[in-house]
C-alpha cells in the first residue's frame with residue numbers, strides 16, 4: 001500500500017529518481033529489541049496479527065517453544081528460542097524476535113525485478129507493495145536474513161512492514177506498543193542507539209562483558225537493531241548472521257553485469273546492421289548459378 | 293535470377309520443428325528479458341502483466357527445451373567438428389568480407405553453424421536446470437537459498453549467451469542469401485549448396501544418382 005505521507009528513497013527496478021521532495025524532513029527511525037529484557041511471551045506476535053489482520057493456519061508443536069515454527073506470509077514475526085551454555089554449566093535462554101531487519105542497503109529491493117514492488121521510505125522502512133509483486137521470489141535470494149515469504153494463497157511476497165502505516169501517522173509499531181517488559185522500543189535511530197548504549201553499560205555491569213548493539217554495517221546498518229548479551233557471537237541467537245551482507249552472487253547478478261549484457265546485445269544487433277551495409281550480402285556467384 | 297535446380301535441405305517436419313523452437317525461444321526470451329533489467333520490464337505487457345510473464349515464462353521455456361532437444365537429436369550428426377571446419381575457420385576475415393576463394397570443402401554446416409549448435413545446446417540445458425531451481429512456487433522452495441543465488445546468475449548468463457547466439461544466427465541467415473528459403477520452403481538452389489556447403493552438395497548428388 002502506497003503511503004502518500006512517506007517519501008520514497010529507493011524503489012525496486014526503477015532507474016529514475018523516486019518521489020523524494022519531503023525527504024529532508026524525514027528522520028531515520030529504528031526499532032530496538034533488547035533481548036536481555038525479553039521474556040518470550042509472544043505478545044508482540046499477537047499484536048502483529050491483530051494490527052495487520054493476519055491469521056496463520058494453526059500449526060503443530062515441533063518440540064520447541066517456537067510457535068509458529070517459522071516465518072510465513074501470515075506470520076511476520078516469530079520468537080526464536082535458543083538454549084545455550086556460553087559458560088559451562090550456566091544455561092541461558094536466548095529469545096530473539098525474528099523478522100525483517102529493515103536494512104539500509106536492502107538485498108530484497110536490489111534483487112526485485114518488478115518496479116515499485118519494494119520501496120524504501122526516507123525514514124528507512126523497507127516495505128513490500130504486494131499489488132506490484134509478480135511472485136518471482138527474487139527477494140528471497142536477495143535477503144541476507146532469510147525473511148521474505150511467498151504466500152501460498154496469492155503468490156505474493158510478504159514480510160514485516162515495521163507498521164509503516166502506523167509510523168506514517170506518528171504511532172509506534174504494534175509490537176512496540178504491546179511489549180509488557182519494554183524490551184521493544186521505537187524512535188529515531190539516533191535515540192535508539194543512545195538508549196542501547198545505556199542498556200549495554202548496564203549489562204556489562206551485570207557481568208555480560210560482550211554485551212553490544214547489533215546494527216550490522218555489512219548491510220549499511222539496520223532499522224531494526226538488537227541489544228545482545230553476547231554481541232561477539234550473534235549466531236548463538238538462532239543463527240543470527242555474524243556479519244551479514246548482500247551475497248556476492250546477488251551483487252554480480254544485479255550489478256555491473258546486467259548493463260554490460262544489455263550493451264552486448266545492443267552491439268550485436270548494430271554489428272549485424274553495419275556489417276550488412278558495409279560488406280553486402282553473401283551470395284552464391286552468378287556463374288555458379290548459370291552452370292546449373 | 294534463374295532458379296536452377298532445387299535441393300531439399302529440410303523436410304516439412306524438420307521445418308515445423310524449427311519454427312516451433314523459434315517461436316517458443318523468442319517468447320521465452322521476451323518474457324525473460326522483461327525480468328532481466330528494468331529497461332525491458334515493459335515487455336511484460338506482451339504477456340498480460342508482470343505476473344503473467346512470470347507464470348508463463350518457465351512453461352514456455354520448458355516447452356522450448358523439449359522441442360529443441362528433438363531438433364538437436366535430428367541435427368546432431370551433422371554438427372561434429374572436422375578438420376575441414378578448422379581450415380575453413382582460418383579464412384574467417386575473407387569470408388566476412390565476401391572475398392573468400394578456394395575454401396576447404398565443408399559439409400551440411402560450417403564451423404560457425406556448428407558452434408551455434410553446441411552453444412545453444414549447452415546454454416539451453418543450463419537454462420533448463422537453473423530455471424527449474426528458481427521456478428516459483430513449484431520447485432524453488434525445495435532448494436537452499438545459496439543455490440537459488442547461483443542458479444539465477446547461471447540462468448541470466450546463459451540467457452545472455454543464448455540470445456546473443458540467436459542474434460548472430462538470424463543475421464547470418466539473412467546475410468547468406470538463399471538460406472532463409474531452406475527453412476521456409478525446405479529447398480535451396482544447387483548453386484547455393486555448391487557455393488556454401490560443397491561437401492554436402494556432393495553427398496546429396498551422389499545419393500540421388
Ligand code: HEM
Nearest residue numbers: 321324325327328346349350353354420423426427448451
Ligand atoms: C528451459 C527452460 C526454462 C525454464 C524452466 C526457465 C525458468 C525461469 C524462471 C523460473 C525464471 C524466474 C522468473 C520466472 O519465474 O518467470 C526465469 C528468468 C529468466 N529466464 Fe528463464 N527459463 C527457461 C528458459 C529460458 C530461455 C530459453 C530464455 C531466453 C533465451 C530465458 C531467459 C530468462 C531470463 C533473461 C530471465 C531473467 C533472469 C534475471 O532476472 O536475471 N529462460 N527463467
Ligand code: SF4
Nearest residue numbers: 112133134136137139
Ligand atoms: S516476489 Fe515480489 S517482491 Fe519479491 S522480488 Fe519478486 S516481484 Fe519483488
Ligand code: SF4
Nearest residue numbers: 100101103107108143
Ligand atoms: S532483512 Fe531482508 S527483507 Fe528485510 S530489508 Fe533486509 S533484505 Fe529486505
